[in-house]
Amino acid sequence: MNRRDWLVASAAVTGSAVTMRFQKRKYVRGLRPKRSRIAILRADQYSDKLDELVYDGLLLFNLDIRGKSVLLKPNLVEYIPGKPVNTDAYLIGAAAEGFLRLGAASVTVAEGPGHHRDTDFLLYKTDLTDQLARRKIQFVDLNRDELIKTKLEASYSGLGHLWLPRTVLAADFIVSMPKVKTHHWARVTLSMKNMFGLVPGSRYGWPKNILHWAGIHESILDICATVRPRFVIADGIVAMDGDGPLNGAPRHLKTILLADDPVAADSTLARLMGFRPEGVMHLREAGRFIGNLLPSAISQLE
Amino acid sequence: MELVREIQSEIEKRSLSGGGWASGDGRRAGIETTCYALMALRDRPGRARDTAIDLLLRTQNPDGSWPAFEGDDREGCWTTSLVVIALRFARSPAALVEKGVRWLLNNKGREGHWFWNWKFRTADRAVQFDPDKYGWPWFPGTVSWVIPTAFSLIALRKSPPCCRTESIVHRIQLGTEMLRDRVCPSGGWNAGNGVVFGAALNAHIDTTAIALLALAGDNGQASSSRALEWLRAACVECPSAYGLAWAAIALAIRQDAAAGLCLAHLRAALSATHTLANIETLSLAAIAISDAEGNANPFHVEI
Numbered sequence: 268m269n270r271r272d273w274l275v276a277s278a279a280v281t282g283s284a285v286t287m288r289f290q291k292r293k294y295v296r297g298l299r300p301k302r303s304r305i306a307i308l309r310a311d312q313y314s315d316k317l318d319e320l321v322y323d324g325l326l327l328f329n330l331d332i333r334g335k336s337v338l339l340k341p342n343l344v345e346y347i348p349g350k351p352v353n354t355d356a357y358l359i360g361a362a363a364e365g366f367l368r369l370g371a372a373s374v375t376v377a378e379g380p381g382h383h384r385d386t387d388f389l390l391y392k393t394d395l396t397d398q399l400a401r402r403k404i405q406f407v408d409l410n411r412d413e414l415i416k417t418k419l420e421a422s423y424s425g426l427g428h429l430w431l432p433r434t435v436l437a438a439d440f441i442v443s444m445p446k447v448k449t450h451h452w453a454r455v456t457l458s459m460k461n462m463f464g465l466v467p468g469s470r471y472g473w474p475k476n477i478l479h480w481a482g483i484h485e486s487i488l489d490i491c492a493t494v495r496p497r498f499v500i501a502d503g504i505v506a507m508d509g510d511g512p513l514n515g516a517p518r519h520l521k522t523i524l525l526a527d528d529p530v531a532a533d534s535t536l537a538r539l540m541g542f543r544p545e546g547v548m549h550l551r552e553a554g555r556f557i558g559n560l561l562p563s564a565i566s567q568l569e
Numbered sequence: 570m571e572l573v574r575e576i577q578s579e580i581e582k583r584s585l586s587g588g589g590w591a592s593g594d595g596r597r598a599g600i601e602t603t604c605y606a607l608m609a610l611r612d613r614p615g616r617a618r619d620t621a622i623d624l625l626l627r628t629q630n631p632d633g634s635w636p637a638f639e640g641d642d643r644e645g646c647w648t649t650s651l652v653v654i655a656l657r658f659a660r661s662p663a664a665l666v667e668k669g670v671r672w673l674l675n676n677k678g679r680e681g682h683w684f685w686n687w688k689f690r691t692a693d694r695a696v697q698f699d700p701d702k703y704g705w706p707w708f709p710g711t712v713s714w715v716i717p718t719a720f721s722l723i724a725l726r727k728s729p730p731c732c733r734t735e736s737i738v739h740r741i742q743l744g745t746e747m748l749r750d751r752v753c754p755s756g757g758w759n760a761g762n763g764v765v766f767g768a769a770l771n772a773h774i775d776t777t778a779i780a781l782l783a784l785a786g787d788n789g790q791a792s793s794s795r796a797l798e799w800l801r802a803a804c805v806e807c808p809s810a811y812g813l814a815w816a817a818i819a820l821a822i823r824q825d826a827a828a829g830l831c832l833a834h835l836r837a838a839l840s841a842t843h844t845l846a847n848i849e850t851l852s853l854a855a856i857a858i859s860d861a862e863g864n865a866n867p868f869h870v871e872i
Contacts, residue, residue, distance in 0.1 A: 347771060382760045384716070385775050387850075388809040411602075411847070413595030414638065430641070433595070451766055469592060469599060470637045472647065472707025472714065473760055480679075480711055514768035 294421040294492050294556045303528035303559040304328060305535055306568040310504050311521045317361035321500065324525045325365045327568040330498070333370035338377050338438035339363060340496070342446045342461045344512060345382045346392040351505045351517050353393050354446045358502050358523065360398035362444060377434055379409030379464045381474045386410065407434045410468035421492035423485035423552070426477070430470045435494060443496035443529060447506035447522075447536055449515055454547045455540065456512050457533040458499040458526075459557075462490045484549035491529060491557055499532035500525055506540070530558025531565045538562075572836065573862065576855040580606050581617040583848060588620030589639065590848045598624055598639040600648040604655035605852035608867040611859065622659055625652055633668035634676075647707045647717035649673055653724040658867040670728065673721050674736050678703040678713025678747075685712075698762050704747040715751060715758045715776050718744050719783035726783070726870040745787075748780050752792045756799030772796070774803050774812035778819035785822055786872035801827040810838040810846060814853035821860045822869055832861050 308324045310317060339362055341354035363374045376399060383389045386408045390396045399406050412432035419428055435441065443458035450456040463486070466475045478486040503522040509515035520539060526532035530553045534544035544550040544560055554560025585591060589598030590606045607621045629635055634645025635652045653669045656662075679685045680700035689700040704718025722744045725737050753763035757772025758780045764770065777800050787793050797820075804816045804827065813835040820828035839846065839854055846854075860866045 345771075383773060385773065385809050385812045388774070388807065388812050391808040408593065411592035411599070411849075413591065413593065413597055416642075469601065470641070472711070473716070476706065476711040476714070477708055514766065 293423050294488075296420065297556045298492065298495050299530070299554075299556055299558050300528060301564070303526065303531035303565050304568055305524060305526040305528075305531055305565055307535075308523040308525065309521055310523055311519070313355045313357040313504060315357065315361075317357050317523075318364050321358070321361040321523065321525075322365040322368055324523070325369060328498075328525070328527055330369060330527075332366055332440060334372045335439035336437070337366045337371040337374045337440045337442060338435060339366075339374065339442050339444055339500075340435075340461060340464060341376065341378055341395075341444040342456070342464065342502075343378045343380050343383075343386075343389050343393060343395070345380070346389055347514075350514070351446065351507050352448075352512065353389075354444045354502045355504065356394040356398040358500070358504070359395060359444060360402055360404075362442065362500050363402055363404045366440075366442075371440075373405075375405045375407055375434065375438070377407040377409050377412075377432070379412075379432070379467055381464065381468075384410070384468065384473050407432070409435065409465055410473070412467060414467055414470060417493060419489040419493050421489045421556075423488040424478070424481035426481050426486070426489060429466060429490070429493075431465060431494065432467055435465050440498065441494065441496045442498045442500060443532075444500045444502065447501055447503035447520060447524075447540070448512045449508055449540070450512050455533065455537050455542060455550075457536050458496060458501060458529040459487050459491050459533055459549060459553060462487065462494060462496065465490065465494060484547075484552070487549040488552055488557075491553065495557060496529045498525070498527055499529055501532060501536055503536065503539070508540070528558035528565075530554055530560055534560045535562075535565065572839070573855050573858050576851050576858075577610055577613055580609055580848060580851055580855070581613075581615060584617035584620065587639075588624035590621070592638075592849065593847065598628075600625070600628065600635050600638055601651055602848050602852075604648070604651040605849050605856075607655050608658055609852035609855035609859075611864065618659075622656070622661055625656060626661065626665060629665055629669070633670075633672035635669065644709065645672060645676075646709070647705065647720065649676075650705070650717065650720035650724040654720070654727060654867060657724075657727055658865075667732075670724065670737075673705070673724060674740060676705060676709055677740075678706050678718075679710060680712050697764050697767075699750045702743060702747040702750045704744040712761075713747055714761050715748065716760070716779055718747055719776075719779045722748075722783035723868055723870055730871075745784060748784060749790065749792045752796065753799075756795035757803070758796065772799055772803070774800065774807055774809075775815040777803075778815035781819040782822060782868045782870075785870055788823070797823065797825060801825070801831075804831040804834060807834065808838070810835060810854060811850040813838055814850060814857045817857035818853065818860060818866065818868060821857065822866055828861070832857060 414430040445461035501524040503520040507515040508518035537544040589603035592599040681703040686700045704713040705721040754769040757777035759770040
């Protein structure tokens with residue numbers, strides 16, 4: 268074998284190894300439904316009027332909630348006055364009320380803020396303390412919950428397992444409630460990226476830097492494959508555009524998006540924000556096994 | 570004195586049967602939570618204190634580090650510095666503490682590695698910081714952050730003068746420089762960098778207080794003076810007992826005039842809810858109030 272043959276053969280071997288690596292299925296089971304449903308609700312401000320709007324929106328889905336424990340996972344990261352960083356407290360309150368009216372046995376709001384260790388401070392400053400007290404809704408700080416070692420149901424990040432909060436694993440029905448935002452690394456931060464907040468700071472730090480080093484898109488896929496949100500209520504009344512997730516500018520989308528599939532929710536929201544969802548790695552890949560990315564597989568309820 | 574005793578009783582009541590304290594409603598002892606509670610009990614004799622010390626001693630990893638909670642994977646993390654502080658305060662066996670100190674000296678933020686240092690200097694400039702100035706990560710294999718660096722600095726600065734090796738002095742110097750490098754433009758510290766993607770971040774009360782504890786004695790430094798100024802103002806409107814407790818501890822150690830006002834806010838925040846507060850908040854509040862009553866502060870470092 269001469270030098271040229273040797274180079275060609277090496278390139279062929281390397282090429283097939285790389286191809287095999289990328290073709291190898293990285294998830295344990297397919298979670299994608301045949302069709303997904305979304306509803307786009309219009310609202311131009313945050314107020315108690317959201318209670319009826321969200322409840323009517325939930326009714327469109329005929330959800331079987333009776334007797335179930337519902338966990339609402341909003342996006343609470345940081346308090347920056349004047350910046351639409353966090354899911355609004357009025358919307359969280361309205362969602363809690365809506366699920367209780369649908370017959371949920373319990374509704375818990377749970378979050379593990381990514382930057383702030385002082386969760387009480389964040390709850391006060393975002394007015395969530397008031398909403399929760401008024402509606403007698405329990406809050407669980409996922410950064411400090413009891414943890415259970417959980418094998419990940421996908422292997423994009425290489426993490427293998429994560430310690431996840433008992434409250435999350437015990438919930439019957441998890442609702443991701445993202446603030447619709449752009450993200451300087453993940454491009455968008457929507458219902459799937461919002462699931463980063465399940466990962467406990469007490470085990471992984473503030474922020475959960477291990478996930479960044481393992482790959483943001485890859486970690487999102489592994490977490491959502493393991494704890495797939497059953498429903499999405501996205502806060503796009505005032506979204507964030509530009510340098511998100513903390514320093515972008517407000518963008519008045521005047522939209523609340525409801526969906527029974529996180530991939531359908533995020534791809535629709537990405538389109539609303541002017542992004543091609545196929546251009547966002549975690550959305551493109553999630554479209555293979557977590558949910559529906561293509562508009563043809565998504566029904567809009569009205 | 571009465572409030573401190575009440576809090577201490579509440580802490581003892583919530584001690585786990587196997588020793589230590591869990592965060593939230595859990596049944597598994599958290600190392601951070603246990604450290605704060607142990608410091609809050611001070612030298613108050615009893616089963617809760619004894620079993621907490623036992624728990625900390627038996628959960629140390631073979632490499633000298635401590636995990637995040639009892640039953641965690643045995644890879645060690647930032648809690649090691651807190652355990653070193655807590656066990657020194659409780660006058661526990663020095664050999665185990667020294668093993669923890671050695672682990673801290675071997676652990677550093679990822680930017681301390683030549684390859685990542687080079688990457689942060691050349692290719693990855695979105696997050697602006699000086700990678701030559703590194704401290705400690707939350708978990709090995711990630712970059713330095715303010716709180717783990719500050720706790721590690723306190724742990725090392727509490728080393729007896731006889732045991733201050735060259736590497737301890739070097740890491741104290743580097744960690745101090747790292748904190749000064751990461752300060753927020755408006756004063757104080759956020760979780761990591763003060764500026765990200767060209768945008769200035771706001772400081773956090775607890776992070777700023779802990780960093781000020783680590784930098785005790787550098788009152789002349791502009792970063793500390795501005796942080797103190799920021800912290801005094803932030804206390805006035807802080808609704809959280811947890812944040813107020815950290816601020817009160819830091820202001821008291823600095824003998825700052827605002828400590829009294831901060832403590833008054835803390836007492837008010839606690840008065841209605843102290844039986845409902847979590848162990849971390851209760852413990853830090855007890856440490857803050859106890860300091861004001863003239864007792865030793867576990868975070869105090871000799872200057």
